[in-house]
Amino acid sequence: MKRLLTLLACVCATLMATAAENETQTTKLDEALPVRGLAIQAPTKEGLDLFVKFIEEELAPAHFNLLILRVDWNYEYKSHPELRDPDPLTEKDVKRLVAACKKHGIRLAPQINLLGHQSWAETTYALLREYPQFDETPHVDTKNYTSWPNPDGLYCKSYCPLHPDMPRVVNALIDEITEVFETDLFHAGMDEVFYIADDHCPRCAGKDPAELFAGEVNRIQNHLALTGKRLMIWGDRLIDGKTTGLGAWEASMNNTARAIDMISKDVFICDWHYERADLTAVYFAMKGLDVATCPWRRPELAVEQMNDMISWRNQTTAATKSHLQGIIETVWSPAEPFLKSYYSSETGDRNADVANTVKRLMEEYKKL
Ligand SMILES: [Zn+2]
Numbered sequence: 001m002k003r004l005l006t007l008l009a010c011v012c013a014t015l016m017a018t019a020a021e022n023e024t025q026t027t028k029l030d031e032a033l034p035v036r037g038l039a040i041q042a043p044t045k046e047g048l049d050l051f052v053k054f055i056e057e058e059l060a061p062a063h064f065n066l067l068i069l070r071v072d073w074n075y076e077y078k079s080h081p082e083l084r085d086p087d088p089l090t091e092k093d094v095k096r097l098v099a100a101c102k103k104h105g106i107r108l109a110p111q112i113n114l115l116g117h118q119s120w121a122e123t124t125y126a127l128l129r130e131y132p133q134f135d136e137t138p139h140v141d142t143k144n145y146t147s148w149p150n151p152d153g154l155y156c157k158s159y160c161p162l163h164p165d166m167p168r169v170v171n172a173l174i175d176e177i178t179e180v181f182e183t184d185l186f187h188a189g190m191d192e193v194f195y196i197a198d199d200h201c202p203r204c205a206g207k208d209p210a211e212l213f214a215g216e217v218n219r220i221q222n223h224l225a226l227t228g229k230r231l232m233i234w235g236d237r238l239i240d241g242k243t244t245g246l247g248a249w250e251a252s253m254n255n256t257a258r259a260i261d262m263i264s265k266d267v268f269i270c271d272w273h274y275e276r277a278d279l280t281a282v283y284f285a286m287k288g289l290d291v292a293t294c295p296w297r298r299p300e301l302a303v304e305q306m307n308d309m310i311s312w313r314n315q316t317t318a319a320t321k322s323h324l325q326g327i328i329e330t331v332w333s334p335a336e337p338f339l340k341s342y343y344s345s346e347t348g349d350r351n352a353d354v355a356n357t358v359k360r361l362m363e364e365y366k367k368l
Contacts, residue, residue, distance in 0.1 A: 025366075029063050032310050032368045035292045035326030037066030038358065039111075039187075039270070042074055043335040048093055050339055052100050058342075060104035062362035066328065067101060068109040068187050068232070068270075071177060073126040079172040083126040094180050102182075109185035109232055110177045114170060115216050116193035119157035121145050127159060127169070134159040134166050136195045136204065158195040161216035162203035171223050184229040188220055191234035191272070192249060196256065209255040213237055214262035221264045231264075235271040235291070238263075239280055246278065260287055270294050270328055277304040282312055285323035292328045297353040299360035302329065306364060329358055 029036065038059060043051035059067065073085040075094065101108050118128045118135075122145045128135050136158040145154055159166055178186050190213075197209040204212060221231040238260040241251035250273055251257070269284045272294040284291035293309050295302035306327050313321045331338050331354050341351035342358065 026063055029365060029368050032313070033306070033326035033365075035066055035328065036064050036361075036365060037068060037292060037326070037328035038064055038331065039068035039294065039328050040070070040331040040338065041334045042069040042071045042089060042097075042110075044074070045087060045089060045093060047336045047339070048089070048096065051335055052096055054339055054342070055097070055100040055104070055106065058362075059106065063365050065105060066107045066109065066185075068111055068328065069097070069181075070111045070113070070187075070189075072112055075177060075180070077173060077176055079176045080130075080169060082130045083173070085126070091180055098180075098182050107185060108181050108183045109187045110181045110183065111187035111189060111232075112173055112177060113189035114159075114220065115161060115188070115190050115213075116158045116195070117156045117189055117191070118159055119154075124157060128157055131159075131166075131169060134163050134169075136160045136198050136201055139200055140195075153194060155192060155194050158193055160201055160203060161196075161212050161219075162201075167219065167223075170220075174220070174223060175227070178224075178227075178229055184227075185232060185268075186220075186224055186229060187232040187270070188217075189234060190217065191236050193237055193256065194248075194254060196254065210258040210262065213256040214259035217259065217263045217267060221267050225266065230266055230268060232268040232270055234294075235269040235280065235284060238269070239283070244278075244280070246273075246280075250274070250278075260284075260289075263289075265289060268292075268325075272296070272330060273305070274298070274301075277301060277308050279308075281309065281324060282320075285312075285316075285320050288323065290323050290325050292325045294328045294330050295357060295361075296330050296332065297350060297357055299353075299357045302327075302357045302361055303364055306361065310368075327361065329361055331358070 073083050074088045076088045076090050077083055118125050119142045122142050124142045140152045140154055148155060174186055197204045197207050197212050199205050224231050236250050237252045237256040239251035240257040241247045241253040244251055265288045269289050269291040271281045271291050274296040281291045281293045293305045295305050313324045333351050337351050342355040346352045
């Protein structure tokens with residue numbers, strides 16, 4: 001009996017020491033990088049088990065504390081069932097994700113792409129399929145899409161930010177998705193918006209694209225603020241692509257960049273750069289906006305971006321430091337092929353590169 005008690009005491013002491021070590025590690029990480037996120041497409045129903053396992057066994061032990069899930073139309077919306085994808089995630093499915101994240105202190109930010117990214121190539125997505133009157137460019141037919149560049153300048157469709165009936169639909173979706181995910185964060189995408197202030201739009205023609213963009217950002221942020229929630233967006237439309245040399249994709253060449261001075265300071269900026277460790281996070285922070293740097297598929301570059309963030313936090317004032325929030329790794333394939341690469345340790349394709357970037361960041365977090 002005495003031997004058993006001694007053994008139990010040893011086990012307890014070991015567990016307590018491990019818990020204390022974990023806590024110390026998390027505290028150190030929180031100081032270096034308050035936000036350690038992953039942005040990825042939400043799993044399908046079939047991929048849910050593996051995705052929950054990935055949260056529990058990989059993200060949580062590696063001290064990730066934010067998961068941005070691109071849900072879009074992959075949810076059984078009750079407010080707007082007409083917008084559901086076939087076989088979408090159910091409320092019960094989402095609650096499994098919520099439970100796994102809650103257990104490990106991981107904040108969830110569900111994402112629905114708003115304003116831009118309403119189509120891809122020949123496919124028009126649910127919102128404009130069901131509400132074609134919201135289309136900013138109804139004269140452009142996605143069926144005629146040819147590869148980029150094309151005469152229509154079609155990359156992705158946008159909805160009209162001034163259509164009077166649009167907010168009623170979009171607000172209901174935002175309310176429903178944040179409620180089922182039990183979160184105060186919502187990601188609206190809003191990247192790569194090429195169609196804005198279109199000359200043919202009876203509401204937007206001739207208006208300032210920066211004002212239109214900021215107007216829609218603020219409209220969504222204000223709606224979220226009514227229930228104590230907060231908007232996250234990608235940062236590219238807020239950076240001047242010409243001055244910075246960053247061009248039309250990871251920055252704006254369509255006159256939206258001045259919106260940076262018009263949007264609410266409560267909006268969280270996800271500043272994505274995949275080719276270089278650009279300095280734009282500092283720009284956002286000095287405008288008083290919370291920001292995280294977002295790498296993608298190059299492990300060495302992701303580490304450089306991470307180290308920049310840590311170094312900037314160490315060398316600036318408390319006020320600016322508070323806005324430099326950390327790193328959010330981005331995954332642009334669906335969750336299943338990414339997880340296949342993650343668990344198979346294959347090399348040589350893009351999914352493998354992204355999986356290796358995630359693993360590399362996990363290793364780096366251990367060293368902090
Ligand atoms: Zn319009």
